[in-house]
Amino acid sequence: MTSVITVPPSLDDHTFEQVVEQLASVPHDAKLLVDARHTRWASPYGLTALLTLGQTREERASFAVPEAEETASYWARTGFFTHAEEIYDLHGSVPKARGGESSVLLEITQVAKSEDVHEVVGRIQQKAQLILSKELNIDAKATVGFAMTLSEICQNIIEHAGRGGFVAVQTYTYRKRLANRRVVVIAVCDAGCGFRQSLESAPGFVRNDRWDDAAALEAAVIRGVSRFRDPGRGQGLAGVRRYIGRWDGKVSVRSGTAKIAIVPSWDDDVPLAEKLAPFPGSQVQVTIPERVSGGPRQ
Amino acid sequence: MMHIDLSSMLRQTLSCELYSNLVTRPTGAAVRTQIEALLADSRERSLTVIDFSHVGMIDFSCADEVVAKLLLHYVAAERADREAYFLFRGVTDDHWDAIETVLERHGLALVLETDDGARIVGMVNDGERIAWEKVYELGRAGAADLATALGSRPDDAARMLDTLHRRRLLMRLDDGYIAVGGLGEAHA
Numbered sequence: 277m278t279s280v281i282t283v284p285p286s287l288d289d290h291t292f293e294q295v296v297e298q299l300a301s302v303p304h305d306a307k308l309l310v311d312a313r314h315t316r317w318a319s320p321y322g323l324t325a326l327l328t329l330g331q332t333r334e335e336r337a338s339f340a341v342p343e344a345e346e347t348a349s350y351w352a353r354t355g356f357f358t359h360a361e362e363i364y365d366l367h368g369s370v371p372k373a374r375g376g377e378s379s380v381l382l383e384i385t386q387v388a389k390s391e392d393v394h395e396v397v398g399r400i401q402q403k404a405q406l407i408l409s410k411e412l413n414i415d416a417k418a419t420v421g422f423a424m425t426l427s428e429i430c431q432n433i434i435e436h437a438g439r440g441g442f443v444a445v446q447t448y449t450y451r452k453r454l455a456n457r458r459v460v461v462i463a464v465c466d467a468g469c470g471f472r473q474s475l476e477s478a479p480g481f482v483r484n485d486r487w488d489d490a491a492a493l494e495a496a497v498i499r500g501v502s503r504f505r506d507p508g509r510g511q512g513l514a515g516v517r518r519y520i521g522r523w524d525g526k527v528s529v530r531s532g533t534a535k536i537a538i539v540p541s542w543d544d545d546v547p548l549a550e551k552l553a554p555f556p557g558s559q560v561q562v563t564i565p566e567r568v569s570g571g572p573r574q
Numbered sequence: 575m576m577h578i579d580l581s582s583m584l585r586q587t588l589s590c591e592l593y594s595n596l597v598t599r600p601t602g603a604a605v606r607t608q609i610e611a612l613l614a615d616s617r618e619r620s621l622t623v624i625d626f627s628h629v630g631m632i633d634f635s636c637a638d639e640v641v642a643k644l645l646l647h648y649v650a651a652e653r654a655d656r657e658a659y660f661l662f663r664g665v666t667d668d669h670w671d672a673i674e675t676v677l678e679r680h681g682l683a684l685v686l687e688t689d690d691g692a693r694i695v696g697m698v699n700d701g702e703r704i705a706w707e708k709v710y711e712l713g714r715a716g717a718a719d720l721a722t723a724l725g726s727r728p729d730d731a732a733r734m735l736d737t738l739h740r741r742r743l744l745m746r747l748d749d750g751y752i753a754v755g756g757l758g759e760a761h762a
Contacts, residue, residue, distance in 0.1 A: 390598040394588065397597050401630070420631045420668045427597040427633040435599070508638035511679060515634040515672070 278338070281329075283312040287322030289528060289561050293552060295329065300553040308337040313368065315342050320444035320463035321561045323356050324384060327442050328467040330363035332556050339364035345371070354444065355383035381407060381445040381460065382426075388440030393430045396443060397423050404460075407447055411458050413567040414523060421519040422460075422564070428512035429464045429560050436503070437468025437557055450565070454542055457566040467557040471496050471531040478503040489532030490550045497529050497536050516562070523564050531558040540565075575621045576612065580640070581628035583608055596632040602639025609644060619657045619745070621754065623687070627664030637672035642680045649682065649742050659742050661755045663687040683741060685754040692755025694743055705734045706743055710753035719750070 279302040284291040295310075302308060310329065318326070330337050339360055342348045351357060352373040360366060382400050387393060405419040426445065433441040443464045450459050472492035475481065481503075495501035497517070500510030520527045520538055528537035528545065535549040542565065581594055587604045596602065613620060624644075626632075632640070641662075648658040662684055665673065674696070677683060683696035694706050708723045709715045715723070717732035724731065735751050738744040744751040 390600045391588070393598045394593045394595065394601070397595050397631075397633075398593055401595075417667060421671060423595070423631055424597075424633045424672060427595075428635065431598055431633075431635055508642055508676065508679060511634040511638060511675060515675060 278307040278309050280309045280311050283310060283315045283326070285314055285316050287312075287315055287318040287326070289319065289321040289325075289530075289559070292322055292325050292559075295325075296553040296555045299329070299555070304332070305334040307335060308333055309340060309367075310337055310364065311340045313340045313343045316344055316347050318347075318351065319448075319561075320354075320384075320446045320461050321465065321559065323351065323354060324442040324444050324463045324465040325559055327356070327359050327363060327384070328465045328557060328559070329555075330360070331439070331467040337364055339366050341366055341368035341370055343368065353383075354380055354446070355385070359384055359386060359442065379447050381447060382443065384442055384444045386440055387430045387433050387443050387464070390431075390434060393427055393434070396430055397427050400426060400445060404445075407460060408564075411447060411566065412460060412564065414564070418523060421522070425516045425519050425562060426462055428516055429462065429562065431512060432558065432560070433464065433466045433468065436471070436474040437466040439466065439468045441466025441468065441557070453544075454565055457568070459563050459565045461564075462562040463560070465557065465559040470557050471529075474503050475501065476503075479505060488534070488550075490534035490536070490548055493529055493531055493534050493536040494548070497527075497538075520562065520564075523567070525562060525564040527560070527562045529558060529560050530555070532556075575623060576616065577623045577625060578609055578612065579625045579628060580605065581625075584629070594628060594630040596629050596636040596640060598633070599635040599639055602636035603643075605636075606639050606644050609640075610647065613656075613658055616656075616658070619659075621659045621661060621745070623661050623663050625663045626666070626669050629664070629669065632669050632672045634672045634675055637669075637676045638679075641673050641684070642676040642682060645682050645684060645742070646680060649740070657742070657745070659745055659754045661685050661687055661692065683743060685743060687755055692753065698743075701734065702738060702741075702743075705731070706738055706753060709735070709738075709744055709751055710756045713756060714747070714750045714752050716750040 281298045284294050349371045352371045357370050381403050385396055401423055404422050405416050408414040408419055409416040430443055445462050447458055447460045449456055472489045475492050497513055500514045502509035524540050526540050526543050533552045533554050537545050537547055539545050539547055583605050665686055677696035681697045683694050683698045685692050686695050717728050721728040721731035739746045744753055
């Protein structure tokens with residue numbers, strides 16, 4: 277029997293939880309159909325997370341592509357189907373990707389090794405500078421911090437996931453939350469070992485009663501704890517947090533059964549969500565909003 | 575004096591002409607290993623210019639490897655056999671965030687070449703900064719010279735010179751100290 281997972285009409289980091297909840301009761305080796313026929317919109321997080329979902333299956337899963345021509349065409353331009361056809365058996369009409377998508381800063385890209393990060397950073401720099409300064413009213417100098425942020429998050433996959441993941445960068449408009457302000461969003465998702473297991477592999481690691489996915493996320497994201505004894509480790513995520521703070525952005529990291537977020541005033545997400553349905557690996561989202569005035573926060 | 579163009583070294587490391595960004599820890603480690611291999615053949619006292627001029631950007635992980643671990647290798651250890659000094663050239667705002675972060679993390683300082691000379695940056699206290707700047711200004715100084723210039727006691731000045739030398743911010747010669755990036759670089 278094939279289990280069917282229904283993808284919500286609008287797929288982002290919040291609604292992806294509905295997908296994970298449906299998945300929780302499906303054995304890893306069960307036949308699976310991911311049904312996105314009625315999905316009309318997906319964020320970079322949603323798209324990259326769908327790809328990692330496929331990677332978690334022991335048996336190759338099926339994927340029903342969106343029926344809405346506009347949606348399927350957009351997903352094609354983000355590079356989704358290029359990767360999806362490697363992971364899923366696709367059902368439905370898969371459009372050919374014709375031309376670039378102007379809102380896509382970085383189409384969905386697989387990250388598995390150090391050279392991939394060079395490629396990602398190299399590809400994004402010029403376009404990011406244009407978007408950050410022209411669309412988001414952010415000083416062009418912030419491009420370097422943006423590229424550093426992207427680089428450090430991608431490296432997390434290589435160093436900790438134990439397998440490749442996906443990254444995508446896109447701009448769009450937050451109509452409700454930010455009253456039509458533009459945002460740039462980085463999504464990096466992998467289906468690897470996740471933060472808890474990564475930290476547990478540290479030499480001399482001792483588990484305590486409170487140790488779980490949430491504790492692991494707090495340790496890694498807030499306190500910069502790394503599985504390596506090297507005192508230089510853990511600076512990447514700390515640097516990401518600093519950059520986010522400077523530009524009033526948001527970062528959220530989901531791993532296992534927990535999600536931690538640095539939440540700016542314009543967002544109403546919770547700082548820490550626990551006891552979520554389990555999902556392998558880690559899923560990171562960084563959101564930088566358009567500046568309404570001047571430079572960074574002091 | 576040895577000159578290391580990090581951009582060229584990066585391209586050799588990656589065997590790729592396309593990349594100009596110092597990103598990822600493995601890349602940083604590979605570049606640092608190359609620098610250390612070059613220094614292994616150098617004289618007992620060497621000054622090396624680490625040139626960022628053609629580097630697009632550097633991330634935290636790479637800065638930790640290329641800058642912090644390189645300095646730690648020669649600063650932390652008491653290496654009687656070899657004294658390696660570094661002068662950093664071409665460092666712009668695009669590189670500074672990452673470099674500053676790793677210097678702070680490890681309590682390190684370095685000498686930056688600037689348009690009008692050189693300056694020390696990173697984790698230095700006011701006393702160290704003032705003393706370094708005075709030696710830089712004097713060109714060559716012993717404890718007595720520094721004590722006179724600062725109006726301090728000679729043994730305090732001697733301790734300060736020793737501290738700055740241990741941190742590889744001053745070069746010790748037979749007859750005194752010179753600032754890295756100062757007059758003496760031609761003699762190294």
